[in-house]
Amino acid sequence: MxxxxxxxxxxxxxxxxxxxxxxxxxxxxxxxxxxxxxxxxxxxxxxxxxxxxxxxxxxxxxxxxxxxxxxxxxxxxxxxxxxxxxxxxxxxxxxxxxxxxxxxxxRPVPHLRGREFFYGTADCYSLIADAYHLAGIELIAVERGEMDTDAAQNLFETLAPKAGFYRVPLTSLRAGDVLLTAHNGHANHAMLYLGGGEVLHHAYGQLSRREPYSDFWQQRTASVWRHRDWRDGCMVAVGNDLIHCV
CATH class of the missing domain: 3.40.140.10 (Cytidine Deaminase, domain 2)
Incomplete structure (x- = not known):
């Protein structure tokens, strides 16, 4: 509420x-x-x-x-x-x-790291929306259906402009950008780029975590999105949470 x-x-x-x-x-x-x-x-x-x-x-x-x-x-x-x-x-x-x-x-959102995965309530989009909330930016609520069906419909790419995002080239990647990764031709996962070669994300069946933006993820990156209201200082809010959670 x-x-x-x-x-x-x-x-x-x-x-x-x-x-x-x-x-x-x-x-x-x-x-x-x-x-x-x-x-x-x-x-x-x-x-x-x-x-x-x-x-x-x-x-x-x-x-x-x-x-x-x-x-x-x-x-x-x-x-x-x-x-x-x-x-x-x-x-x-x-x-x-x-x-x-x-x-x-x-809002009393959980710590960004260590969350259990529940599609629709605790997933990659929920994680990014909560990180943006801590930074003072409210993303739109997105009603999810079935995970594979949503991915096949390119749900994030369809709603991204409405949520305030615009697409940027991978070569201009910077902290605060959202990375979409693809499997079987459809973008099915979103990650927050933290800067310094690291991402924050919540993959299916895993705890949300911070990890390197490795070759595995780079090879699967389909697109990069930047929010119009994101500012350099916003990453402080995300870092404050990551430093103090297990």
Missing amino acids: ILELSDSLKRAILSHAAFFPKREICGFLVFENGGLAYRPCLNTAADPRKNFEIAPEDWLHYGDAVRAVVHSHPDGEPFLSGADRQAQVATALPWVLAVRRRVRVF
Whole structure:
């Protein structure tokens, strides 16, 4: 479920962040009286300029009413840090980030590495969509049918322009690009190029993983796609997750 924030909630969060411009603020979105409310908490971290910590007493006080964790990044990094991602996965909650006078909502997606494969819910497209989400780019939802049938219909290539992708030559490959690999003449697998000769992908029957863009994959690459909204800094968000997961 996507967490939608009202303008009043955004103003409350940004006002709290503006009051403490040199330290990370924190708090909860809680369900009260039939709706969401922002409840600021004291940042008890040893160095609140760089980290945040919410006291156990606050977690206990709000309990099951907590719908999201809120904090800010005074240094301006518009992504969840590696430590943020570890904690977010542990809480299984949306996290809201106040940064650069804007509010960003991050779904509680699993870590990018180590996922089990389930076509349609945890597959190569799901992995890429979640990586892009962490980077601040929302890809379209794609309803899948049967895996071989979808591949035979060139599902990704058909929907890629609608999702904001355009095709580029392999010779211009750069971090953030999506590689389509083909089997029996049909593109049936997608990988995220991480740069430095490495890819992130989720193959059928395997755990999602980071590995070299080897000759095996290069020989099977059918096309390369670049998203119009991808920027060089976006890879920081993906790297933050990869560094801190097993």
